[in-house]
Amino acid sequence: MIEYALNFGFICVAVALLMNLWRLAKGPTIADRVLAVDTMAINAIALLVLYGISRATSMYFEGALLFAMFGFVSTVAYCKFVLRGDIIE
Amino acid sequence: MEFLVASSIGLLTMCGTYMLLRGRTFPVVIGLAMLSYAVNVFLFAMGRLTIDMPPILRDGVTEYTDPLPQALVLTAIVISFGMTALIVVLSIRAYLEIGNDHVDGRPEGAPSEAGDKN
Amino acid sequence: MSLTLIVLLPFLGAVLPAVMIRAGRNACATATGSVTLLALILLIAKAPAVIGGEVFQVRYDWLTDLGLNVTFFLDGLGLLFATLILGIGLLIIIYARFYLSKDDPMGRFYVFLLLFQGAMVGIVLSDNILLLLIFWELTSLSSFLLIGYWKHLPEGRQGARMALTVTGAGGLAMIAGMLILGNIVGSYDLTVILQNADLIQASPLYVPALVLILLGCFTKSAQFPFHFWLPHAMAAPTPVSAYLHSATMVKAGIFLMARMWPVLSGTEEWFYIVASAGLVTMVLGAWIAIFKHDLKGLLAYSTVSHLGLVTMLFGFGTPMAAVAGVFHIINHATFKAALFMTAGIIDHETGTRDIRRLGGLLNLMPIAGTIGIISAASMAGIIPLNGFLSKEMMLEEAWHTVWFDQNWLVPLLATIGAVFSVAYSLRFIFHVWFGKTRDELPHHPHDPPFGMWAPPAFLTILVVLIGLFPAAIAGPLVAATANAVTGGNLPEYYLALWHGLTSALGMSVIALIAGALILLRHGGLMSVTSNLSRPDAKAMFDCLIVKVVALSRVISDNLQNGSLQRYLAIMIFAAIAIGLSGFYAEPDHTAGTRELLAVSPPAAIGWVLLVGTCIAAVAMHHNRLLTLLLVGVIGLIVSLGFIYLSAPDLALTQISVEVVTVILMLLALNILPKETPKESQPGRKFRDWVISIAAGLGMGGAVWAIMTRELPNSISAFHLANSKTEGGGTNVVNVILVDFRGFDTFGEIIVLGIAALSIFALIETVTQGEAAKRLASWVVDNRRSADRHPMMMVIATRVMLPLSLLVGVYIFLRGHNEPGGGFIAGLVVSVALVMQYMASGFGWTQNRMKANYHGMIGLGVIAAAITGLSAWVAGLPFLTSGFVHVHLPIVGEFELASAMGFDLGVFLTVVGAVTLALAKLSQVERMAEHVDINPEPMDHDPSAATAKVATAEKEA
Amino acid sequence: MMLKRCLPHPLLSLALLVVWVLLVNEISAGAVVFGAILAIAIPLISSNFWPARPKVGNAYAICEYGLIVLWDILVANVVVAGLILFRKTESLESKSVVVPLDLTSPEAITTLAGTITMTPGTVTIDLSADAKSLLVHCLHAPDPQGVVDDIKTRYEGRLKEIFE
Amino acid sequence: MGHWIVVPILLPAVMAALIVLAVRHDIVLQRIFSITATVALVAVTLSLVIFANNNNPEMYALGDWPAPFGIVIVLDRLSAMMIFLTSILGLGVILFASSEWDKRGQHFHALFQFQLMGVNGAFLTGDVFNLFVFFEVLLIASYGLMLHGAGAERLKAGMQYIVINLTGSSLFLVGVGMIYAVTGTLNMADLAVQVPLVAAGDAALLRAGALILLLVFCVKAALVPVHFWLPGTYANAPAPVAALFAIMTKVGAYSILRVYSLGFGENAGDMAWLAQPYILPAAIVTLAIGMIGVLAAKRLNGLIAFSVIGSMGTLLISIALFTPESISAGLYYLLHSTFAGAALFLIGDLVASRRGQYGDHLNTAPVFHQSGLLAVLFFIAAIAMAGMPPLSGFIGKLLILDAARDSAFGVWIWAVILVTSLMGIVGFGRAGSVLFWKSASAEGVIEVEGANWPVLPIIAACGMLGALVVLTVFAAPITDYLQGTAAQLFDTTDYIRAVLGEIPATQPGQ
Amino acid sequence: MPFIAEIVISVLIVIGGIFLLVGSFGMIKLRELLPRLHAPTKATTVGVGAILIASMLFFWIERGHFTIHELLITLFLFLTAPITANLIAKAYLLRHVDPHKDLPESGRDEGWATFDPVGPDGYDPSEEYKPDEK
Numbered sequence A: 001m002i003e004y005a006l007n008f009g010f011i012c013v014a015v016a017l018l019m020n021l022w023r024l025a026k027g028p029t030i031a032d033r034v035l036a037v038d039t040m041a042i043n044a045i046a047l048l049v050l051y052g053i054s055r056a057t058s059m060y061f062e063g064a065l066l067f068a069m070f071g072f073v074s075t076v077a078y079c080k081f082v083l084r085g086d087i088i089e
Numbered sequence B: 001m002e003f004l005v006a007s008s009i010g011l012l013t014m015c016g017t018y019m020l021l022r023g024r025t026f027p028v029v030i031g032l033a034m035l036s037y038a039v040n041v042f043l044f045a046m047g048r049l050t051i052d053m054p055p056i057l058r059d060g061v062t063e064y065t066d067p068l069p070q071a072l073v074l075t076a077i078v079i080s081f082g083m084t085a086l087i088v089v090l091s092i093r094a095y096l097e098i099g100n101d102h103v104d105g106r107p108e109g110a111p112s113e114a115g116d117k118n
Numbered sequence C: 001m002s003l004t005l006i007v008l009l010p011f012l013g014a015v016l017p018a019v020m021i022r023a024g025r026n027a028c029a030t031a032t033g034s035v036t037l038l039a040l041i042l043l044i045a046k047a048p049a050v051i052g053g054e055v056f057q058v059r060y061d062w063l064t065d066l067g068l069n070v071t072f073f074l075d076g077l078g079l080l081f082a083t084l085i086l087g088i089g090l091l092i093i094i095y096a097r098f099y100l101s102k103d104d105p106m107g108r109f110y111v112f113l114l115l116f117q118g119a120m121v122g123i124v125l126s127d128n129i130l131l132l133l134i135f136w137e138l139t140s141l142s143s144f145l146l147i148g149y150w151k152h153l154p155e156g157r158q159g160a161r162m163a164l165t166v167t168g169a170g171g172l173a174m175i176a177g178m179l180i181l182g183n184i185v186g187s188y189d190l191t192v193i194l195q196n197a198d199l200i201q202a203s204p205l206y207v208p209a210l211v212l213i214l215l216g217c218f219t220k221s222a223q224f225p226f227h228f229w230l231p232h233a234m235a236a237p238t239p240v241s242a243y244l245h246s247a248t249m250v251k252a253g254i255f256l257m258a259r260m261w262p263v264l265s266g267t268e269e270w271f272y273i274v275a276s277a278g279l280v281t282m283v284l285g286a287w288i289a290i291f292k293h294d295l296k297g298l299l300a301y302s303t304v305s306h307l308g309l310v311t312m313l314f315g316f317g318t319p320m321a322a323v324a325g326v327f328h329i330i331n332h333a334t335f336k337a338a339l340f341m342t343a344g345i346i347d348h349e350t351g352t353r354d355i356r357r358l359g360g361l362l363n364l365m366p367i368a369g370t371i372g373i374i375s376a377a378s379m380a381g382i383i384p385l386n387g388f389l390s391k392e393m394m395l396e397e398a399w400h401t402v403w404f405d406q407n408w409l410v411p412l413l414a415t416i417g418a419v420f421s422v423a424y425s426l427r428f429i430f431h432v433w434f435g436k437t438r439d440e441l442p443h444h445p446h447d448p449p450f451g452m453w454a455p456p457a458f459l460t461i462l463v464v465l466i467g468l469f470p471a472a473i474a475g476p477l478v479a480a481t482a483n484a485v486t487g488g489n490l491p492e493y494y495l496a497l498w499h500g501l502t503s504a505l506g507m508s509v510i511a512l513i514a515g516a517l518i519l520l521r522h523g524g525l526m527s528v529t530s531n532l533s534r535p536d537a538k539a540m541f542d543c544l545i546v547k548v549v550a551l552s553r554v555i556s557d558n559l560q561n562g563s564l565q566r567y568l569a570i571m572i573f574a575a576i577a578i579g580l581s582g583f584y585a586e587p588d589h590t591a592g593t594r595e596l597l598a599v600s601p602p603a604a605i606g607w608v609l610l611v612g613t614c615i616a617a618v619a620m621h622h623n624r625l626l627t628l629l630l631v632g633v634i635g636l637i638v639s640l641g642f643i644y645l646s647a648p649d650l651a652l653t654q655i656s657v658e659v660v661t662v663i664l665m666l667l668a669l670n671i672l673p674k675e676t677p678k679e680s681q682p683g684r685k686f687r688d689w690v691i692s693i694a695a696g697l698g699m700g701g702a703v704w705a706i707m708t709r710e711l712p713n714s715i716s717a718f719h720l721a722n723s724k725t726e727g728g729g730t731n732v733v734n735v736i737l738v739d740f741r742g743f744d745t746f747g748e749i750i751v752l753g754i755a756a757l758s759i760f761a762l763i764e765t766v767t768q769g770e771a772a773k774r775l776a777s778w779v780v781d782n783r784r785s786a787d788r789h790p791m792m793m794v795i796a797t798r799v800m801l802p803l804s805l806l807v808g809v810y811i812f813l814r815g816h817n818e819p820g821g822g823f824i825a826g827l828v829v830s831v832a833l834v835m836q837y838m839a840s841g842f843g844w845t846q847n848r849m850k851a852n853y854h855g856m857i858g859l860g861v862i863a864a865a866i867t868g869l870s871a872w873v874a875g876l877p878f879l880t881s882g883f884v885h886v887h888l889p890i891v892g893e894f895e896l897a898s899a900m901g902f903d904l905g906v907f908l909t910v911v912g913a914v915t916l917a918l919a920k921l922s923q924v925e926r927m928a929e930h931v932d933i934n935p936e937p938m939d940h941d942p943s944a945a946t947a948k949v950a951t952a953e954k955e956a
Numbered sequence D: 001m002m003l004k005r006c007l008p009h010p011l012l013s014l015a016l017l018v019v020w021v022l023l024v025n026e027i028s029a030g031a032v033v034f035g036a037i038l039a040i041a042i043p044l045i046s047s048n049f050w051p052a053r054p055k056v057g058n059a060y061a062i063c064e065y066g067l068i069v070l071w072d073i074l075v076a077n078v079v080v081a082g083l084i085l086f087r088k089t090e091s092l093e094s095k096s097v098v099v100p101l102d103l104t105s106p107e108a109i110t111t112l113a114g115t116i117t118m119t120p121g122t123v124t125i126d127l128s129a130d131a132k133s134l135l136v137h138c139l140h141a142p143d144p145q146g147v148v149d150d151i152k153t154r155y156e157g158r159l160k161e162i163f164e
Numbered sequence E: 001m002g003h004w005i006v007v008p009i010l011l012p013a014v015m016a017a018l019i020v021l022a023v024r025h026d027i028v029l030q031r032i033f034s035i036t037a038t039v040a041l042v043a044v045t046l047s048l049v050i051f052a053n054n055n056n057p058e059m060y061a062l063g064d065w066p067a068p069f070g071i072v073i074v075l076d077r078l079s080a081m082m083i084f085l086t087s088i089l090g091l092g093v094i095l096f097a098s099s100e101w102d103k104r105g106q107h108f109h110a111l112f113q114f115q116l117m118g119v120n121g122a123f124l125t126g127d128v129f130n131l132f133v134f135f136e137v138l139l140i141a142s143y144g145l146m147l148h149g150a151g152a153e154r155l156k157a158g159m160q161y162i163v164i165n166l167t168g169s170s171l172f173l174v175g176v177g178m179i180y181a182v183t184g185t186l187n188m189a190d191l192a193v194q195v196p197l198v199a200a201g202d203a204a205l206l207r208a209g210a211l212i213l214l215l216v217f218c219v220k221a222a223l224v225p226v227h228f229w230l231p232g233t234y235a236n237a238p239a240p241v242a243a244l245f246a247i248m249t250k251v252g253a254y255s256i257l258r259v260y261s262l263g264f265g266e267n268a269g270d271m272a273w274l275a276q277p278y279i280l281p282a283a284i285v286t287l288a289i290g291m292i293g294v295l296a297a298k299r300l301n302g303l304i305a306f307s308v309i310g311s312m313g314t315l316l317i318s319i320a321l322f323t324p325e326s327i328s329a330g331l332y333y334l335l336h337s338t339f340a341g342a343a344l345f346l347i348g349d350l351v352a353s354r355r356g357q358y359g360d361h362l363n364t365a366p367v368f369h370q371s372g373l374l375a376v377l378f379f380i381a382a383i384a385m386a387g388m389p390p391l392s393g394f395i396g397k398l399l400i401l402d403a404a405r406d407s408a409f410g411v412w413i414w415a416v417i418l419v420t421s422l423m424g425i426v427g428f429g430r431a432g433s434v435l436f437w438k439s440a441s442a443e444g445v446i447e448v449e450g451a452n453w454p455v456l457p458i459i460a461a462c463g464m465l466g467a468l469v470v471l472t473v474f475a476a477p478i479t480d481y482l483q484g485t486a487a488q489l490f491d492t493t494d495y496i497r498a499v500l501g502e503i504p505a506t507q508p509g510q
Numbered sequence F: 001m002p003f004i005a006e007i008v009i010s011v012l013i014v015i016g017g018i019f020l021l022v023g024s025f026g027m028i029k030l031r032e033l034l035p036r037l038h039a040p041t042k043a044t045t046v047g048v049g050a051i052l053i054a055s056m057l058f059f060w061i062e063r064g065h066f067t068i069h070e071l072l073i074t075l076f077l078f079l080t081a082p083i084t085a086n087l088i089a090k091a092y093l094l095r096h097v098d099p100h101k102d103l104p105e106s107g108r109d110e111g112w113a114t115f116d117p118v119g120p121d122g123y124d125p126s127e128e129y130k131p132d133e134k
């Protein structure tokens, strides 16, 4: 049963990712695009955790953790760029 | 699966090459980045594809994917990161010095300086 | 030994004039003269033995495998030429002391002269044709310096270059010829080659060798059609002309023909090439000489003509003709050197060499006049001077020569040559020394100092003495020389003034009369010939060089047009082409048999995402920020792919690198234009797409072919098997990185370190020049938020710093056994630090940074190196690792591996490099944005305001 | 004094210890000892970046606040999911509201702003320059003042208790 | 030889790190460190050459892992000679730079030492992927050095240089990857064992991979049509760096020689002498293009740069013939052209820096200081580069012509070498005449600040010329060594035995 | 493994999946950035949260070892998501929102931080706002 649930989960995440891509390409504002990428990172984390369950391994946990951390940093960097141009000032 | 990977590598190579052939530094850097994705995955794929056999030794597990290409790709990623950093800074530096970001340091259509250069 | 010394002396002595010039011009000349004199004495000491038939030889091994050795030999031919070179050289040295003016750098002149002399002696004494080639080219080089000695004169420079080009080209052809010759014989030793005439002439390579060697001879000796450079070399100072262009350099070609005569002559090819070239040169040179107004020009073409004469004689291929040739070499050297020196005297005294402006000089300078007239008479072939003797012999030989089945042709042409020769010689005598004295000369001429007229006078005495007593004075030398030239087949002959009424005498008389007639009608002929358009060799040569250079520029500039896009396109095309050519060179293209993996839904979705992102990235690449975002997404998908395909380490590394790259690119993008202009022409786009698609298909095809095949037995089986037991880690990738292939990683961190140092260096210079100006006048190109350090971000990143450090430590420690390691840990920590910079600003963060990034890079490399070197203590190779399992109370058992020390080096280098690069790069931003560094972490700290109020209240 | 020098931020150290245990994913003596070492060392290393020691109130208040927020998140998630899925976008009454603040500590303000964002339906989009009011965007707020009151009573009061 | 084999790599690496760590603010200390280290490097590499001359190849297994599983570095006659050459050249360059150049930017000495490390590593390594790593080390150090001191022209040229080489690095990975994918090994000696055993169905992939790798080496070696990076890079690099780069092209040539004689040489079955049909024609064209460039040059640095291309053409012609004679001839020419190119760049810089605003433009300018001395140096270097006697260039060309005699391309090779020699003579003659003679017809004297007697640079330039003299005078012992080297390259058994122990039987091992 | 646990885990996964989907769907459906900003919070909180709890339960019950590190990801997300949303919103405000017309007054002397720096060089109301499409 978990397997079915996982497949459902995979499909949800996959469709979500495609929707994110759509938003990323469509925009219209740069803020929309950054939001789309940020959400992609969130979805990717979910994907990794789901994959970890399906493979019954915690090997991918660090991946998820780093996705969380670095997804945040790059989103912040993009926003800071839009806001101030200079991201380290 | 193999087809997906092969076509992805091909696509990345194609897009990277196209960007690499543009006339401005920024797309060239982007092109190089895309090319290095392609090449890294290419090198990785030299160990063939496997699913869920990471080369982390576990008791009772005997089948692992080929770890060597992974190690090579890691080295390649780090090196290309260093290279990218340098070329990014160079493109700023050149832009500031020359006043445009054309890869040849002159806007398209401007007369060739090849003669003077040599 | 002394033979070697004869060659070496001029080279070694070449240092002397450069040093002695400080002691004055006389000392300089004396030193130079002594060198030559010493060499001459050494030579003459051997003369009796050589004339007696002895051959001296000396050999030092140099490059035996190639057959290039330092071997010299002295036979009659060598003796004759060496004597001429050193003897006339000595006279020239004396003459030049008085000829050169105070402004001329005399030391340099003598240095060049001695170098040249050494090279010439080297040619004539070499017993190895490769060694001979070396000296041969050295004469080209040193004569280049001598001809261009007066470097302020454009004629001098051009003449020098022309001489170098023509003789250099000939020399190169000769290299080929000599190599062929040496290969036919199996030795490059002349003495060996000279004994293998049959072998050489029977070889199919004889003709190419002959032609190539003759090209060298003809160019050097100014034979038609390479005669044109010689007159232009006359821009050199007269001592140079007298030396190089009468006695020595131009005789080098003649020498070589004489030297090779025993093995190369006697064939049809030799006869038709050499004799014809000589004949044509003789007649043509003499004809042109008649109409030269420049004294040295006249003498130059006369030289061309006489060289043609000798060449023709050697070309006849008969021993008797060879004897005549040898004899004429001696005679020509004496009278022509004397004539050149006389011309120099005239130029020196009158300030002009234009025959039209000269006349009646005999009265003003009787000594020089006597010398000049006698020498010129010898040149004309007038009895009883030495020129007459050898010309008679030449005419005699010509009389017997059948050319293209015509027995009258050569005698006729030889006579015509003699006629012209008489004409210009008489012109030299009558138009210069006799006739009306001119008043409008730049200087008032009188006889020069003794030192200047003595050398030509000495030669003129020889001219007369040889003429009168040929057998006594020149006989032994001629015999010895001719014996060497003919390879011992010396015919019966005797040198004498009178041979009776021979056909040759008749031709001589005709020549004298006709020559005089021509001189009488000179004015008329002059106007006729000046209306004829003669091909101007110099103009043609210059035009050729200009055209060649222009063509080179067209080729070079069109290939090397400065366009990176073209270079890359060519390179990528080449890669595709060479890859495909290799692939299709093999016959077997069977498809692989490896079982393929099934496509899972997440994988398919990932693929769709990747395709979509790639297309979007290219389609929208004009918007740079968007491109960057899209490329970031590609990185994300690739990382996910790595995880899916069993490569967690790769995924972690990829995602960490990704974010640092993004930060870096954003820093860059703030300075760079935000848009890429649409400037590619459709044709260019089409080309690029074709190349790109080919590249994509190639890569995709290759990887498909590989992935569908089985993996061969790989060395990685060893890694899997030994990772835990020998390497002490279960993460095989990490063990490979820090242990099995730690040396790669050592190099890799150095790459990172260098990148950071280079970035630092590159930005350090931004404060100078154009870049600083641009930064100073930078205009912020879009709207800026007022909020420099948003409070929420400051607080959140402050919390994240210790957390990230903890994660960094975690990733570092587990790397040996689980995904992670020093590199990823380093990036995590760097990013945590960079986040502080981003949130709280550069000023605040930098003030709180204790670490020195430069130092960290150095320390990291050294830490890795020391870890590796510690194995030396145990006598093991660099980077040999060790590990122990430690058991501590409470903590339990854990492993300590030396590889961790190495990984620590990696970690330090990464942190140092990343933070150094990013922090330094941000310096450019601050210069551009013109904002001050904000030392506060937040723009406005609400608690600080409250605190202030509270303190104020308390104080109140 | 010694303790203060070695443990400049005890709460942070505790948090780090917990995080370490979470990271190594096992509760063992070894993990705790090593975690404790790091929990002391890291704040010392990074103490430069923690200029002031934020005041943090009692554990009970923190727990209570956490549970309330969690519950709100759960409830609001369902509500907002409903809005997204079943409401026509035109009929959503999106607007920005201003929440004046009594909090003064930056940590407290940040926590409040974060809470507002994490509970679906509201997003903190800006602060006033003097950090005395929050600009909050509501996805669907027929009663803006109700939202402001909710925030002030449910969250701000408790945060004031914790941080000040 | 034990640990000494790895010293040429470690010594500069550690020295560079120390310079960065300890003395980066003190230029004098940096010079002392840097020069001392380079002198020590010369001593070490010299003793390695002596060792290699008397012994079979020796392996050093890093990390004590048996080959082919770990990385090995191998000292044989070729690698010993190349590192010795590098250190001698390095000494000249660092002396030259230590008078003034090293102050024009940051980190010159550290980058320089790293550069030596990279080059030495590339010469010593016996592992294909490790070769990639050292390529990257030497490349990135060269980027830093090339951009040293910045300036618009240099930045433009640097951009092209770096982009092309980054593309090249990508191709390197593709090539190495394909070779690994088919043979399962990265060790060069093991490769030599595995290549003949590759299944017929995999041969096409192996060949394609090996050829792509060849192209990468050709980029480094500046072979037509992938030579375009060189003129701009060399002409615009700081002079001592350009001089140091004389060894960079040789790294490409070395790699071709090493990989395609060991892995794809005589014993490679179907793959034997894989590289030859590609590089021989390319090398001939390269020589022609280089010398056309020499004729076309309007600036001295461009002229020198194109002459370097020409010399690479000559060198690769002889390598591409792949006979023992041609390879020893080529190696002799390699030694020669390295020093000749370096000498020319150093002397060219001394000239240009004294010509003030005229710089290295080949146009008439007034007399400059020390033009007499510089004319002599230039003349000597130019005749060496043009291959005129009596210096090593001539001997090198003779050796190559002699070795090319029996080639199917012999006539072409002879013709092109001889004709291009003439072009070289004309080109250098024109340049020298303009720089040193024509100046006499212009008014005045150029005064440039600080153009006094630069002792170290002159010593360095004379040292490079001195090396040419040594090559000439001691041609016999040197060619003896080189013949031994070529023989070693042809009989690969010693090398393979040194790395793998006993040569494995025909079964694919491990 | 108890059936009930299996059901719980499956339900959690399904819930997580649905909320992830809703989050991204909202981003597609909603018309402007500010409303869109609300959607991903579902993914971050309940979406990822439910899946993480499922993972913890799965490893605990199914594999028998107690894993807690999933909490760390939740912690991280809770810490970072508000910052991200705040910055994205600010970026949007700066480029596309007129602080005078479209935003309520801050009720303080100073305006909103994105537009109004603290101190004397504050925002000049006379300066007309121009939307910037870059």
Ligand code: NA
Residues within 6 Å of the ligand: B074, B075, B078, C737, C745, C748, C823, C906
């Ligand atoms: Na690494």
Ligand code: NA
Residues within 6 Å of the ligand: D116, D117, D118, D119, D120, D121, D122, D123, F041
């Ligand atoms: Na919310």
